[in-house]
Amino acid sequence: MSKKIIIITCLICLSFSISAQTERGHWLLNPQFTAFDLSGTNNDLDKDNRFKLGMGFKGGNFLCDRLALLVGVGFKVDRQNDYKDNSINLNTGLRYYLFSKLYLSAELGYDKVWLREYSSNITRKRDYFYFGADLGYSIFVSQNVAIEPDVYWKYSFTDRRNEYGFKIGIGVFF
8 A cells, every 4th residue: 555655656746847848849649538428418318338438539739838739530439228329529629738737628629420229220420510628637657758637528519419527648749
């Protein structure tokens, strides 16, 4: 138990001592993983027999110190008792580092969703345009690699599709 506390303390101290590569001209690659949606439009459905997984990839360049322009692509799979829902995602946005490691992101994106109920052979396709926001923290494990947990919120303009949750990524700065 005490070894775990010492290791966690050392990692936290190390993350405070390493400066982020957030200067103009640097690049950021950020693969992300989410299976932690807290709630959203479908929050009243049965969650006991639910599988939800999302993966994404963002990359971009720092336009000026602490401000990055990002472009991303991703997919999500959601399966419950009565239906399955697959989607792909394209987005672009800005990420601003407030205090070298704390960041705030805003993005505009497009979701293409395929929804199919198991009792039917019909697949419904929907298009969603959305605004998203993230608040996260970069925990640097080396000079150019960070673990980036964040909370996110997505609001669709199309039909009030709302989603928020937790995701974790790995930031590679170069």
